[in-house]
Structure formats: C-alpha cells, structure tokens
Amino acid sequence: MVSRIKVVNDPGELVSIFHAADSEVKRKLLLDLSTGWITLPVIEQKYGKEGRRALLYLDKIKMIETQWITGQNGPEKAYHTYYTNVQINIMGSLSELADIIYAATLSDEQLSEYEDKIKAMMKNGEGVFLGDVSDSLGISQTLIRGIVKRSSILEIRGYKIELVSGAE
Structure with a gap:
C-alpha cells in the first residue's frame, strides 16, 4: 500500500479536516474507506442518505479516490481514502x-x-x-x-x- 500524506498549510483547511469525521456515520465511513474499496450501493445500504452525503463531502475535500471494479452487476465505481496520514503545519x-x-x-x-x-x-x-x-x-x-x-x-x-x- 502506498503511504500518502495530506499536508495542511492553510488554516481554512482545518475546517475540512475537523469535519471529515464529525458524525458517527462520517467517522465509520471514513474508517471503512481506509480499509478497502467500497461502492456507492454498499455505502447507501449500510449508511443510508447520510452516508451518500458524507461520501460527497469526502470527495469534495479530496480525501478519497475512485476506481472501477467489477461487481455482480458489471463495472461499478468504488471509493477508498486517498491519504493514510495528515500533517498539520499552519500559522x-x-x-x-x-x-x-x-x-x-x-x-x-x-x-x-x-x-x-x-x-x-x-x-x-x-x-x-x-x-x-x-x-x-x-x-x-x-x-x-x-x-x-x-x-x-x-x-x-x-x-x-x-x-x-x-x-x-
């Protein structure tokens, strides 16, 4: 596994980091995404509408990556965390x-x-x-x-x- 570090240099970006896991659903989803590739139907089944919103937020702040995987219904888009670590360096x-x-x-x-x-x-x-x-x-x-x-x-x-x- 490739180790990638998210470097935070902008104070405003702290808000994104703090809210990447500010609810139970976001926290659990983030943990799930850090351990493997997960498709949107699985996320929606496990976390419902809030899981979809959490995924959109994580995508917006560039914390996840996507790839196509072959599922039971053909090719499906899957998601995984992009970074393994966060380094905060702000003033x-x-x-x-x-x-x-x-x-x-x-x-x-x-x-x-x-x-x-x-x-x-x-x-x-x-x-x-x-x-x-x-x-x-x-x-x-x-x-x-x-x-x-x-x-x-x-x-x-x-x-x-x-x-x-x-x-x-």
Missing part, C-alpha cells in the same frame, strides 16, 4: 484562527442558514464572488472560506463560490 493570526474555530463549531442549523444566504446570492445557478459574499454578509473572507470548506454543497473555485456538482 495564522488570532483573528483568522478565531474565524476558523467559529466556522468549525457552527451548528448544522447555522451552517444551513449561511448556505441558504450564499445560494440566494447566486444568479441563474452561477457562482458568486467571495468578496461580494463577504461584503453582503458583513463577515471576513476567512470565515466565509471556513463555512464553504465545511459545507457539502458549496465549494470555492478561484475567487468564486459555486455549488458542488451533484449537490441537492
């Missing part, structure tokens, strides 16, 4: 750290409210600029990055926040 201001901790500890309801506000700013399904969201909501770009890193339906591409393909 940031206290205000950045405060925003990251706040984003990491938001309740699901608070996160959903922020997601709804950001989605409402999107016109015709197109992304919205990070700076525009910051100005509109009156919060720092660091906090917005943390919220988006935590979200399973939003992602940052360049300077824009967009919906994850396949989300909702």
Whole structure:
C-alpha cells in the first residue's frame, strides 16, 4: 500500500479536516474507506442518505479516490481514502484562527442558514464572488472560506463560490 500524506498549510483547511469525521456515520465511513474499496450501493445500504452525503463531502475535500471494479452487476465505481496520514503545519493570526474555530463549531442549523444566504446570492445557478459574499454578509473572507470548506454543497473555485456538482 502506498503511504500518502495530506499536508495542511492553510488554516481554512482545518475546517475540512475537523469535519471529515464529525458524525458517527462520517467517522465509520471514513474508517471503512481506509480499509478497502467500497461502492456507492454498499455505502447507501449500510449508511443510508447520510452516508451518500458524507461520501460527497469526502470527495469534495479530496480525501478519497475512485476506481472501477467489477461487481455482480458489471463495472461499478468504488471509493477508498486517498491519504493514510495528515500533517498539520499552519500559522495564522488570532483573528483568522478565531474565524476558523467559529466556522468549525457552527451548528448544522447555522451552517444551513449561511448556505441558504450564499445560494440566494447566486444568479441563474452561477457562482458568486467571495468578496461580494463577504461584503453582503458583513463577515471576513476567512470565515466565509471556513463555512464553504465545511459545507457539502458549496465549494470555492478561484475567487468564486459555486455549488458542488451533484449537490441537492
């Protein structure tokens, strides 16, 4: 087995790492994915809808890899963790750290409210600029990055926040 290390250099990426296993389903799924290749039907059977959402989140934060395997019904896409270790090496201001901790500890309801506000700013399904969201909501770009890193339906591409393909 190849040993791969996920190196975290950006304080905002801590939010993703903290939430990779923030529920019992995510934790168990992450452990299952670290021990072998698992297909989506198996994940859905074992973990239900929450397992599918957890898989989408792990894919969004680039913690899993895919390959095609031959199953009973022909070729199926299977998933496995990409990294075997995580190394955290960050430095940031206290205000950045405060925003990251706040984003990491938001309740699901608070996160959903922020997601709804950001989605409402999107016109015709197109992304919205990070700076525009910051100005509109009156919060720092660091906090917005943390919220988006935590979200399973939003992602940052360049300077824009967009919906994850396949989300909702």
